Amino acid sequence: MMKIVDSGYKIDLHIHSISSSLKDKAKVSFNTLQNINVLADRLNENGVQICAITDHDTFDYDMYKELKKYEKDATSSMEKVFPGVEFSVEFDGDNGKNVLHVIAIFNDEDETKVKSIQTFLINEKGTVAYDRGMSFSEEKFLSILRNIDIDTVLIAHQKSSLTSSRAYQHDAKTVGDIKFNEFVYTDYFEAFEFRNKKNEVFNKSFLNFTNQTEAIRFITGSDCHDWRYYPKTKESDNDEFIYTYVKCLPTFRGLVMAITDHRRIKTVNSFFSSSETYIKQIDMKIDGQPYSIPLSRGLNVVIGDNSVGKSLLLHRMTGYCKKQEKLLKASVIDGYTKYLKENKIEIETEILNTDIFAFDMQGEVREKFEKKKIKSVDFLRTYYPDPISVESYKEKVKRKLEKIFTYLENKFEIEIAEAKLGKFIIYDEESTGAESLTFVGNKSKDNKKVSGYKGIVEDIDTIIEKIEDLMDDKWIEETDVKSLEYIIEQLDGISMKYNKKRKEVEFENDKIALFQAVMLDFKQQYQASVSDTQKKFSLYNENINKATENITELIRKRNENLKPDFYIDTQKIDFLTNRVYNYDFNSRVSITEISEEYIKRLFEAVFNKNVKCVLDMTQSELAEAISYYGGLDYEALEVLKTKIYEQMEKDFANKFTITEAGTDRTKELSSGFNSKIYFDLLSYESNHEGIYIIDQPEDNISQKSIREYLLDRFKVMGENRQVIIVTHNPQFIVNLDVDNVIYIGKDDGRVTVQSGALEYKNDRYNILDIISNHIEGGLDTLKRRWKRYEKNNSI
């Protein structure tokens, strides 16, 4: 028999057979003993694992036994068939009498008692022992249950949702709100049954709204009246049925444990993480005898007397990894080794360091916070998403800024050249007789062209390098690599073309330089040999030519220096968020988008208020416009560039923030970091796989805090990962409703190990008895859950 639960079980505890014909007449006529194979097939097709035939006020033992045979059929999905009855019970409701349908599921362990269930349902005439028309009074119903004397689970039929304005006939809600609340607060029923998938949402919303999540459990039942159409109630049924999964061992005890805790009931089988990072069992030898202790994927607790080796087990399995953090002393390890040797224990299971999500040894969490051994910044860092990749956004903004700065640079150059245009004296004598040579055609070198072509070549080479990097990327497809190779070929061609042009201009420049040198030399020789009048006239003509050339050059430069705008395509920069519990760990930058407004804001941030557009400024206006700038005019543009690029770097710097319900809590959480937040984060973290191991969490936190939030956090953690807890605290066993208990004890000086789910028992031991005997107090909750069912239980 299995000891631990490793999955949810699909259940259907509401199926009718022909024995319901007293009430259902022909609707159930197909559901005979001879046709039970049809039901079994349909149950198997639907993967139902736990089921019960629950006829109206009747128990057909033969039918039950026939279906129960499939429990042992290896090809069938069925693990457990329970005996059950759907009782019609008359209750005193708020406005009179109401007949409710109550499904009773019985413990199947005592075969003799099960066999005699029907005898308590009929009278001496052999008919159903109704005392209220076609139903039982509440007293009669309870008396029948007492007489049957088998542990029972009661489920109230509730066809409509709890939020429905009109209750269906025989629904629990027909008794009125006062009586219904009495059912809820006295735990009269273990669960309420619904059928229609859409009602799940309404029911959950009702629980949430009325804050009754802990008080009311829902399960589904097919209420099938014709097995051929299972899980439909009948052929014409069009409602969408949704199955319920319960987390328990497939035993009556398991069912009771599951049906009394809403966390053990789900409509999807998602009780445990699907991660494969967990250990299936602990293998060990005691005195040469091998033990294999199965572990649940969820919550496992290790209990036992003091100094019996519970902590040792954790440290040994984790390869004494805490030694590396200097938290586990060598002398303690020596003590453990000696203990293992003396008691002839070999622990064979070893948990890899990489499979451990976190391991908090005894008292470590308390120390972390009291002695501030844990740095919030370091701890919280692991929860943040990766930094946002901002390079492409930055590049776009940079390109725009470069255009603006280049424009300003050229504009100011033109301004300076304009100022240097100068003056000359107009030649005021008769030109006749003053003939002279005029040195015109002062061709200058075109260095701009050289740098322009050079820039193109360099840019293309950079692009080629980036494409080559991209081609090495392991994710890129072969066909795309070919396309990129073609692009590189094309770009190479363009690069060579502009390189050639650059060389041609450089060659031209060399010729100009040579020509200018020759001309200068000739001019000097000429001027030394002519009259003053000729010199003056020659100079005058040169001045006019120079002015012509300068003005033409200025006009050309002005025409080429096109005024840019601030426009860039608006692009949003989204946050990256990792949500853990109520906290959003965000990776973000200061700005939320790049846009024309952003570019303008960059300039506005540097300037004084109410200045003209930077594109219209002169160099001196720019120097005046920059806030707190008292430097030289010609240095103003460089200062502007520096300030704007600095601001841009700040805007694009990745920031990590924590928000809770939209409020920035980064500083608060970093400084007020405490064990509550620590456990919140550990519990709800689902991005990082691995096992969580903690030795005696009760040492770290008050009883009140354990009750108020920690158990809840551990329950969540058990759904996200495997958890192994060593504890002496009953709250961490029973109230936490753990999936597996490992008891390490000593019997005649020999170490013994017993384990299983809370509901597990075998011929030698019973986990609940072990807990009762070895853990003081704290079983009250379980007793409350248990007392109505286990009539002869010792706890």
Next chain:
Amino acid sequence: MKRIIRFNEVDDTYICKENDENIFCISKSELKFDVKKFYDAFYGNDKDFSEIVLENCIQSDKSANRIFNCIEKLVNGINEKLSELEQEDVDE
């Protein structure tokens, strides 16, 4: 757009007028040609210089003629050079 600029004199100054507005002047006593001022007046930002027509309204004054000739030389020279540049751009 055609711009007509008239060369004239007022007292001791030679002036260039465009739409009755003095845009450029040279002192008769100094005869100094300020290239920057000429550039601003004739080719300054936002000014259309595609067709500048110069009219000399002082025919008899030799000094005035020399100045007018200087301005004309500059305007024509600039015009020619700009045409050359345009041609170079087309050729490229």
